[in-house]
Amino acid sequence: MKKNLRWKFIFFLILFFASLWxxxxxxxxxxxxxxxIANLEPEQRIKLxxxxxxxxxxxxxxMHLVLEVDKSKLSDEEKKGATNRALEIIRNRIDQFGVSxxxxxxxxxxxxxxxxxGVTNRKRAKxxxxxxxLLEFRILEKEExxxxxxxxxxxxxAKIEINDSSAIESNPLLSNIEFINGDFLVLSNFQKPxxxxxxxxxxxxxxxxxxxxxxxxxxxVEGRKMFPxxxxxxxxxxxxxxxxxxxxxxxxxxxxxxxxxxxTMTRKARAKWAAITGANVGRRIAIxxxxxxxxxxxxxxRIPSGRSEISMPxxxxxxxxxxxxxxxxxxxxxPVKIIEERSVGPSLxxxxxxxxxxxxxxxxxxxxxxxxxxxxxxxxIADFALFLNLLFILAALSAFRFTLSLxxxxxxxxxxxxxxxxxxxxxxxxxxxxxxxxxxxxAIDTGxxxxxxxxxxxxxxxxxxxxxxxxxxTGPIKGFAVTxxxxxxxxxxxxxxxxxxxxxxxVSQLKIKRISI
Amino acid sequence: MIRILKETDFDFxxxxxxxxxxxxxxxxxxxxxxxxxxxLNYGIDFTGGTLIQLHFEKPIAxxxxxxxxxKTGFNKVQIQKFGTANxxxxxxxxxxxxxxxxxxxxxxxxxxxxxxETKNLILKATxxxxxxxxxxxSSVQFFLDSLGEAxxxxxxxxxxxxxxxxxxxxxxxxxxxxxxxxxxxxYIRAKDTGGNWGETKKIKVTFSENGLIIPEEExxxxxxxxxxxxxxxxxxxxxxxxxxxxxFPNNPPRLDREEMxxxxxxxxxxxxxxxxxxxxxxxxxxxxxFRFTFRFGVGAVLALFHDxxxxxxxxxxxxxxxxIPIVAGILTIVGYSINDTIVISDRIRxxxxxxxxxxFGKIVNISINQTLSRTIITxxxxxxxxxxxxxxxxxxxxxxxxxxxxxxxxxxxxxxFVVAPIVYEWEVKNPTRKRK
Numbered sequence: 001m002k003k004n005l006r007w008k009f010i011f012f013l014i015l016f017f018a019s020l021w022x023x024x025x026x027x028x029x030x031x032x033x034x035x036x037i038a039n040l041e042p043e044q045r046i047k048l049x050x051x052x053x054x055x056x057x058x059x060x061x062x063m064h065l066v067l068e069v070d071k072s073k074l075s076d077e078e079k080k081g082a083t084n085r086a087l088e089i090i091r092n093r094i095d096q097f098g099v100s101x102x103x104x105x106x107x108x109x110x111x112x113x114x115x116x117x118g119v120t121n122r123k124r125a126k127x128x129x130x131x132x133x134l135l136e137f138r139i140l141e142k143e144e145x146x147x148x149x150x151x152x153x154x155x156x157x158a159k160i161e162i163n164d165s166s167a168i169e170s171n172p173l174l175s176n177i178e179f180i181n182g183d184f185l186v187l188s189n190f191q192k193p194x195x196x197x198x199x200x201x202x203x204x205x206x207x208x209x210x211x212x213x214x215x216x217x218x219x220x221v222e223g224r225k226m227f228p229x230x231x232x233x234x235x236x237x238x239x240x241x242x243x244x245x246x247x248x249x250x251x252x253x254x255x256x257x258x259x260x261x262x263x264t265m266t267r268k269a270r271a272k273w274a275a276i277t278g279a280n281v282g283r284r285i286a287i288x289x290x291x292x293x294x295x296x297x298x299x300x301x302r303i304p305s306g307r308s309e310i311s312m313p314x315x316x317x318x319x320x321x322x323x324x325x326x327x328x329x330x331x332x333x334x335p336v337k338i339i340e341e342r343s344v345g346p347s348l349x350x351x352x353x354x355x356x357x358x359x360x361x362x363x364x365x366x367x368x369x370x371x372x373x374x375x376x377x378x379x380x381i382a383d384f385a386l387f388l389n390l391l392f393i394l395a396a397l398s399a400f401r402f403t404l405s406l407x408x409x410x411x412x413x414x415x416x417x418x419x420x421x422x423x424x425x426x427x428x429x430x431x432x433x434x435x436x437x438x439x440x441x442x443a444i445d446t447g448x449x450x451x452x453x454x455x456x457x458x459x460x461x462x463x464x465x466x467x468x469x470x471x472x473x474t475g476p477i478k479g480f481a482v483t484x485x486x487x488x489x490x491x492x493x494x495x496x497x498x499x500x501x502x503x504x505x506x507v508s509q510l511k512i513k514r515i516s517i
Numbered sequence: 518m519i520r521i522l523k524e525t526d527f528d529f530x531x532x533x534x535x536x537x538x539x540x541x542x543x544x545x546x547x548x549x550x551x552x553x554x555x556x557l558n559y560g561i562d563f564t565g566g567t568l569i570q571l572h573f574e575k576p577i578a579x580x581x582x583x584x585x586x587x588k589t590g591f592n593k594v595q596i597q598k599f600g601t602a603n604x605x606x607x608x609x610x611x612x613x614x615x616x617x618x619x620x621x622x623x624x625x626x627x628x629x630x631x632x633x634e635t636k637n638l639i640l641k642a643t644x645x646x647x648x649x650x651x652x653x654x655s656s657v658q659f660f661l662d663s664l665g666e667a668x669x670x671x672x673x674x675x676x677x678x679x680x681x682x683x684x685x686x687x688x689x690x691x692x693x694x695x696x697x698x699x700x701x702x703x704y705i706r707a708k709d710t711g712g713n714w715g716e717t718k719k720i721k722v723t724f725s726e727n728g729l730i731i732p733e734e735e736x737x738x739x740x741x742x743x744x745x746x747x748x749x750x751x752x753x754x755x756x757x758x759x760x761x762x763x764x765f766p767n768n769p770p771r772l773d774r775e776e777m778x779x780x781x782x783x784x785x786x787x788x789x790x791x792x793x794x795x796x797x798x799x800x801x802x803x804x805x806x807f808r809f810t811f812r813f814g815v816g817a818v819l820a821l822f823h824d825x826x827x828x829x830x831x832x833x834x835x836x837x838x839x840x841i842p843i844v845a846g847i848l849t850i851v852g853y854s855i856n857d858t859i860v861i862s863d864r865i866r867x868x869x870x871x872x873x874x875x876x877f878g879k880i881v882n883i884s885i886n887q888t889l890s891r892t893i894i895t896x897x898x899x900x901x902x903x904x905x906x907x908x909x910x911x912x913x914x915x916x917x918x919x920x921x922x923x924x925x926x927x928x929x930x931x932x933x934f935v936v937a938p939i940v941y942e943w944e945v946k947n948p949t950r951k952r953k
Binding site: 058 | 678681754773777789796801848859863887888894897899901
């Protein structure tokens with residue numbers, strides 16, 4: 001008995017401190033100002049956010065969209081994979097939009113679920129998601145010319161910044177750009193400042209009118225995340241409409257195991273493609289989707305047949321598949337329409353959090369007082385269990401990456417109300433046993449034993465409803481089901497294990513003869 | 518030791534007839550109200566539609582907003598105060614926004630020249646979708662004299678291939694057999710890769726003795742220049758908000774929430790809601806039948822239907838809206854009502870073992886009395902927590918907590934007065950085992 005009690009106690013302590021530790025992240029995060037969060041290194045921020053309680057869109061503010069891919073205008077052949085193409089295009093755009101923790105997933109065969117937490121500019125977000133995919137082929141400027149232009153821009157910026165007297169860096173632009181393997185690369189941390197420079201009106205004037213700077217997809221270079229920067233012709237050479245088919249494959253002319261994409265142009269576009277490739281042998285042509293360079297292969301020869309092979313010797317098969325998907329998407333943009341939207345503004349979300357916490361505190365306080373008055377010292381044990389319950393629910397939410405929604409907060413309130421139920425059942429039983437003349441120790445034992453089955457049955461049925469709600473519900477309802485479910489488990493644990501432990505301790509160690517219940 | 522109830526000895530079995538009548542009355546009242554109100558007041562989750570929550574800086578009257586919106590043509594918007602005098606809910610029909618290009622290209626420039634030798638006409642047209650969605654042009658067609666259906670005209674050929682949003686096209690119209698001084702009309706239309714046909718451009722051509730006469734440029738849609746930028750990105754919420762912003766410049770509303778549910782989604786949700794409640798009940802029936810007896814399972818499920826009907830009835834009486842969170846609330850009630858039922862059933866099962874000599878009715882009575890203080894205390898604490906949520910939890914969650922409040926009361930009542938008496942009636946009419 002004693003040994004058993006010790007192990008229980010140790011297990012409880014571990015769980016208790018683990019929960020406190022888990023919640024400390026959320027506490028720290030909630031005390032930080034928005035600026036302080038923005039100032040964190042991206043990796044640090046992600047690490048911290050992963051350990052904090054994940055707030056649903058209805059509490060944090062943001063957009064929830066369900067899109068349907070409209071296939072009515074596509075032929076049977078084109079319908080295949082239209083949803084995947086739309087998904088790829090939208091993912092490509094959202095990645096650039098800089099939303100933290102977006103959800104982009106397929107629902108059924110022709111629906112897409114998109115969640116953008118914290119997005120306040122809904123119009124821009126919708127524009128970004130919904131615009132027709134624009135795939136273009138653009139000729140890349142020669143390396144030398146790019147270097148000359150960058151140097152010119154760099155000198156210009158340096159001159160201005162010296163006048164501003166804020167200059168510390170003698171090469172404000174070039175110092176952020178590295179030249180590796182034929183690409184101009186910018187470390188992800190410096191992408192924004194460089195981009196800001198390039199977007200400035202006065203700087204734009206120094207870029208030739210028929211040229212444009214565009215970014216490529218982020219890539220890993222020597223273990224660092226970098227963005228390639230390209231200088232391209234502003235007039236596209238061809239658009240996605242010229243593509244007949246694009247398929248990923250393996251086995252290029254000089255590497256039987258190399259990944260490749262076979263690209264075939266439509267009959268109409270063949271002559272133009274031949275002319276473009278013929279005039280640009282040895283140069284690079286960028287494949288640009290929605291102003292983001294996806295790939296920039298080198299033209300090896302003139303291609304009169306319309307059939308080209310993009311070899312990607314150093315890339316995994318996945319990348320060639322993605323590129324083929326993007327090329328097809330550019331050729332066959334499938335329009336999407338919003339069939340469900342739920343957006344919550346940040347101020348309403350903040351109000352909801354405040355209201356939810358207020359109601360938990362007020363409801364909780366009344367219940368705590370009631371238990372104290374009604375059950376005396378035992379009530380205090382039940383109150384301690386109630387507090388543990390809240391602690392465990394919140395810790396479990398953040399540890400298992402569940403989402404806390406507004407109905408989820410309601411679920412916590414409900415759990416607070418019901419949390420005392422198990423203890424009430426036990427206490428009433430113990431009272432009955434005491435009335436029938438049993439000693440304190442045996443009254444506690446029988447009370448717990450008899451109440452156990454009831455508590456198990458009662459909690460299991462509620463748990464069943466929580467599971468059903470979880471699998472059938474939409475976002476916020478899922479959140480409710482999660483807190484309800486976790487609440488039941490926490491409830492069960494605190495009532496059966498924790499309060500029992502305290503009573504056992506009181507009986508076996510403190511040798512109490514009377515009990516305040 | 519404080520006790521709410523000393524040893525009680527209420528005769529619940531005797532009171533069962535009254536309880537049945539009360540339950541029946543509540544259900545009937547609910548059904549009557551449902552009829553009066555013409556069915557459930559479904560929210561947009563089930564009907565489809567758009568719901569917008571606006572927050573005004575200063576208090577404003579509902580009528581003021583209504584007048585303002587009616588003046589601007591939005592007369593089908595339902596307006597409802599939401600909590601304070603600054604917050605409003607606006608409901609309108611669903612607008613499934615095609616956020617892609619939905620407007621076809623326009624003919625920006627068209628000319629007709631006479632080819633002297635052959636007396637054929639050379640028709641040139643420049644087509645652009647740049648201002649109307651920026652999709653690539655896919656087809657340009659013309660009609661002579663009579664405008665046919667989009668897509669049935671004669672294809673014009675591009676100067677080069679169609680691969681941008683702006684294309685130049687050319688075609689030859691044989692005109693050698695045209696009579697002089699007879700008017701002919703050339704119509705031109707273009708389509709983009711989104712499949713949208715644009716507006717038709719009309720050109721009148723006449724041969725006269727002096728050659729070709731083409732009157733001033735004429736467009737079939739001169740009066741209504743394309744206003745749309747090609748993308749109907751504005752949602753109902755943004756639209757209403759910006760309209761109200763114009764009308765009330767000193768009290769601009771903030772868009773706090775917007776929910777849009779399209780018809781396909783709402784149909785899906787209707788099914789899902791029905792399924793989730795039924796599935797919940799079936800799961801409970803199975804569990805209770807397995808843990809207790811089938812009779813208790815049936816009694817419990819009947820009580821649950823009872824709870825659900827009465828709760829829905831009361832929601833209808835108060836004119837509450839039936840939404841997805843309400844369905845979740847109802848299922849939660851189901852979960853909690855069964856909780857109470859099980860505590861009582863457990864006692865009955867236990868007492869059946871110990872008190873073999875007593876009649877079934879007596880055992881049921883004893884069991885309910887024994888668990889009564891627990892039933893009351895638990896219901897009370899849960900009620901207090903929910904009341905706190907109802908009062909302080911904010912307007913968004915108001916109806917949800919209201920449903921739960923009602924449900925807790927009904928659920929507690931039904932587990933005491935409905936379940937065991939049903940099992941009792943069954944037992945009396947058709948005993949499962951021999952008793953003394």
